[in-house]
Amino acid sequence: MATHDGSPRYHHGNLRPTLLSMARALLEEGGPAALSMREIGRRAGVSAPAAYHYFNSLDAIAAALAEQGFAELSEGIDAALAGPRRHLLAGGIAYVAFARANPGLYRLMFGEGFQAYSKGNEAIRGLRIGVYRQMKDDLEKRLTPGDVPNAALFLWSLTHGLALLMIDGQVEPGADPDAKLEDILKLAGMGLPAAR
Amino acid sequence: MATHDGSPRYHHGNLRPTLLSMARALLEEGGPAALSMREIGRRAGVSAPAAYHYFNSLDAIAAALAEQGFAELSEGIDAALAGPRRHLLAGGIAYVAFARANPGLYRLMFGEGFQAYSKGNEAIRGLRIGVYRQMKDDLEKRLTPGDVPNAALFLWSLTHGLALLMIDGQVEPGADPDAKLEDILKLAGMGLPAAR
DNA sequence: GCATGATTTTAACACTGTAAAGATTAGATC
DNA sequence: GATCTAATCTTTACAGTGTTAAAATCATGC
The missing domain is CATH 1.10.10 (Arc Repressor Mutant, subunit A)
Structure with missing residues (x-):
């Protein structure tokens, strides 16, 4: 041309x-x-x-995007944990914030919709595990060692689930999402409220 | 022929x-x-x-399957809550059990991979909300009213996240998944373990 | 027995991912 | 500067997809 x-x-x-x-x-x-x-x-x-x-394929592009995503997510969590007033939930807040800012990318990172992943893309699985490890590393500075693995999986499940529900529009609108996010994460520290 | x-x-x-x-x-x-x-x-x-x-379309088939799924999930939770020895976590255990028994269906129910959903399929969104309402209804018998909405979203996030991580193979293998599931859900009642 | 309506088929269109072969160009070498 | 080479991009083509339109087949009520 x-x-x-x-x-x-x-x-x-x-x-x-x-x-x-x-x-x-x-x-x-x-x-x-x-x-x-x-x-x-x-x-x-x-x-x-x-x-x-x-x-090599569309999947390769998807994998490259996912890689970008995991790097950015990891940075975001690190930054939140390194900042001042760091508390137990800062990482969780940063986690969900990333998903809400990049919903498409987040779904790609954790979705199965793509052949790359159903075909057992071990690279992606490894990047996901990196998220878990990052949470674990932080908890190790806070909890007694034996509690760490389950606590990390607990936190990851909670943030992952909340992130997906939020970007899927399943959290009742009207309420301020940021406030809601903090409310929910606080429950992670205290546990469910006592029975009446 | x-x-x-x-x-x-x-x-x-x-x-x-x-x-x-x-x-x-x-x-x-x-x-x-x-x-x-x-x-x-x-x-x-x-x-x-x-x-x-x-x-009318492939999406219509997907929607019909999802509908099946939500009905079965709801039944499973109801059965668990109606059974003997019903405790706070019985519903959560049934929830994750359904996802592990029907991973493809569960992903369809909550995935965005399908046009039906990204195009704003309100029917599906409503069925999803039904899950939340079911959890809420149960919690209303257990908690003080003001606590219920956040507690329900908390529980839903946790079970949804854990279910997805499990069917995505992100929970370290080797450990008995059922035991792991109970361990994690117990943390929902107690909150994270105390700092050391 | 026959017409009607429900059910299924074949044929076709526009789209997709991807492979193969050729055209174009940037950069190194003389 | 001219030429050769390797990298980059295009055209063409194939097999597959969801979906529509028209035609074929069958079950059923009269």
Whole structure:
């Protein structure tokens, strides 16, 4: 195509990151099911097979996005735990905040909707385990050692479940979600309220 | 095709339930992404468009399956709560047990992977809310009224998250899953263990 | 026995992921 | 600067998908 002005040239020059960026936009627009090789290429101004120079499959793109997601999630938790006024629930709050800010990406990271994962993508499973390990590492500074594994799984289940329910719109609207989030996480520290 | 022996005739005679049954098998074999109109028809011994006489779309089949799932889940929880030795956690245990027994179906019920849901399928959202209401109804017999909404969301988040982590194979294997499940749910009653 | 309506089929369209083969171009080497 | 090479991208093609439209088949009531 045209080459003299600013219009697209044969060599894109920056295709790989562009593809990932377009894919990520698509992901947040329509969820994991909206990811499409042809649409990603279209948005990058490139024909679909061009993407295959950088990714073996659509699943490979999904895996790369998931990897990004896990890195960002981990950073977010770390930052929350390193900040001032760090308390037991700061990590949980950061966790759910990430999911709410990146719902499509979060679903991709933990969904099975994609072949990559049902086919037993061990890399993704490992990245997920990293989340658990991060929680465990923090709890080890706070609890007696024997309590840590179950406490970590407890916290992970709670935050994971709450994150999904929130991004699925299952938490009654009207209430301030941030306040709700804190209320629920506080229950993790105290346990269910006493019977009447 | 042949009509004199037991081989398939033109009129299947029992197609709608057969389609659902085949779809459900497919769902448990390969997850929600494995659902395919053509494959469902193939397994029912019928051509794909035949299914359109009973369902408007693949999403409609998915929705019907999800409906089945919510009915079964609700029954399971009710049975657990009605049984002897009913305690606070019986419902939670039944909840996770259902998910572990029907992982594909559970993912369909709560996944976004399907257009039906991302397109804002209000029916499904309502069925999900039914789960929350069921938990709330039980807690209302146990807790002081003001505590109920948050306690129910807390319990739902925990069981939902734990169910998904378990069927995604993210809970360290080796340990007995049933024991693990009880351990985690017990923490819901007590709260996190005290700091050391 | 025949017409009607329900049920299912074949054929077709627009879309998808991906493989193969060829065109284009950037950059190194002379 | 010209040429060769390797990287990059395009066109073409294939097999699969969900779905629609039209035609074929059958069960049933009169």
